[in-house]
Amino acid sequence: MTAFANHFGFEFRTGIRNRSLLLLNYLFPLAFYLMMGFVMTALNPLFRDVLLPAMVIFAIYTAAILGLPDPLVQARDAGIFRSYLINGVPRLNILVIPALTTSLHLVIVAALIGITAPLLFDAPTPVNWPAFIVVFLATLLACAGMGVLIGVISPNSRATMLLSQLFFLPSMLIGGLMIPYGMLPRAAQIAAHLLPSTHAMNAFRGLAMGQAADFWPWGSVLVLLAGGVTAFGLAFYLFRWDSQHTKRRLPVAAAALALLPYAVGALVVSTY
Incomplete structure (x- = not known):
């Protein structure tokens, strides 16, 4: 437990001290939120109704999909994971701790958005805060799982950027x-049903914001949870301790199975 806490504390401090992670965890999502709040609400006043959940989802995507994978790739290529193996650090810790520290950063960012959006932009607050928290956590699980999976399967930092953008841009x-x-x-x-952001937005609207959902909102929560668990499971089995000598338990193509819960959701959830 002490080793886990020390590892967690180190990763959390890295998220603040590392300039790239500081940008993706805090500066970029908060700056984009302020820009959208001042500009988009002036151009389209209806955007004010979804400003809070939309910007929370954007912050999750930025930190988890863009920020989470690359440090995993860099650590593997630098031989850090090999030293972890020698010292008995479980692979589960290597995957879970960065996701947990990123989630803690996102809780802070989401709190800042939740507090300031009604004050600065007259954005409506959730009518059901417990549901908001449930959807937030489900979205965190789904996106963190996808971010970890991208970091595990990427052969290098350039591929990491391409895979992250391939997932990030359609979601936006x-x-x-x-x-x-x-x-x-x-x-x-x-196509949108294959993206966590679609289900997150649908669940936020239907369960937390008191607005009309486009399809079954609790089904969206189930899809997000299933997608997150599937992505973490695949990341665990596709994990390699280094880039040259360790073989994967599964072929890299198996990572596509992370989209299976969303494909099933497209067939089932959208019919309700």
Whole structure:
């Protein structure tokens, strides 16, 4: 337990001291939130209704999808994981602790957004705070799992950036943050069901914000939970202690199974 706490404390301090992680965990999501709050609400007053959940989801994506994978790749390539193996550090700790520290940073960011959005932009607050917390945690699990999986399967930092952006950009465009799900073409709606942001936004609207959900909101929560558990499980089995000598238990293509809960959700959840 002491070793776990020390590892956790080190990773948490790294998230503040490392300039790149500080940017992705705090500065970028908060700056984007302020820009969207001042600009987007002036251009489209209706955006004020979804400002709080949309910016919380954006912060989760920025820290978990863009910020979480690359340190894992760098640590593996630098031989740090090999030293962990020699000293008996379990692989589960290596995957879970960065996700937990990132989640703690995101709790702070989400609290800042939740406190300031009603004061600065007259954004509505959740009508059901317990549901808001449940959806927030489910979204954290889904995105942290995906971020860890990207870090595990990426062969280098360049591939990490490409894989992260491949997941991040569609989520921003068709994931319900900027364009409502109901305004998307049917083909885009089908594709949107494969993204955690779509389910997170749907659950936030239907369960926490007192707004109309586009489809079954509790189903979205279940999809997020299943997606997070699946991604972490795949990351555990695809994990390698170093880049050259350790073979994977599963082929890299097995990482595509992380989308299976979302594909099932597209068939089941959207029908309710």
